[in-house]
Amino acid sequence: KPVDQLTTSEAQQETAALQKRLTEYGVAYYEKDAPLVEDHVYDEEYARLVALEARFPQFVNPDSPTQNVGGAETKSGLPKVTHPVPMLSLGDVFSLDELQEWEDRTVKSLGQQPKYNLELKIDGLAIALRYENGRLIQASTRGNGVIGEDVTANVKTIKAVPQELKEKVNIEVRGEVYMPKESFVQLNEAREADGQEPFANPRNAAAGSLRQLDAKVTRARKLSAFIYYTAEPEVLGATNQSQVLERFADLGLPTETHNRVINKMDEVGDYIDWCTAQRDELPFGIDGVVVKVNNFDLEYDLGNTVKVPRWAIAYKFPPEEANT
């Protein structure tokens, strides 16, 4: 129900429930690197709480998650970084029908049939890398999208991430840090031998390994990364997403090479089938496919909502049956 149609007691109940739930999500995400919900679910509920507290300020209390932006008490105590361009999460769809509905809306908004760039959705954690004059000067986590953590020293231990680009450009790029499946198996064997709790999945292991105070621990975890986005493609002279990936490779940035440009959405099924068949063979985890309008001039027309871009969508694979 819209916030301004709630009775005071309804608002009090919903506010208290959201404050409790988002605090639990925050502890799981920031303290345990074991998120309870997808980023966009957290974002949506957080936005609802902000709206409720704005309309009913009497229900704001000091330990509401809105009162300590960016997970101030992260266990790792890493310094904070504010993202100049917010790191949005992605909208999700779970079927080809929903994907077709997304395309219908997109074609309608654009008034034309765009090409799409299809990319694997890497199951890791998002990072932003700032290069100046071709040198890596800062690396940060997504955090809550606006405020992340400075993980520069830790990212410098990741072999796949160049500290020096092949061209002296000033650019911020974004991607995913992940733990290769092999590293994950070795890490959990070592942890169990040590009587420690194994990580539930490579994504949590990557998050826990990246957000360490001691970069030597991160180095030992043998992480890797793929870079897939920049908000400043003009710096690279790229006019579409597939060109951006090619320019990233020219610079020495690690890119996932199985991307594919398609002319319309009815070609996406073949790609999804290919990814599903390849999934177990890939040396890293994927949890879906990212579909992006390839041309940036069209992407510009579509813009973003507060939380997710309109020019891209994630098709999520059905959860893998527990291959115990």
Ligand SMILES: NC(=O)c1cc2c(N)ncc(C(N)=O)c2s1
């Ligand atoms: N949250 C996001 O915007 C994204 C998240 C991811 C992800 N986990 N893996 C790959 C891509 C990609 N190829 O664009 C994106 S984009």
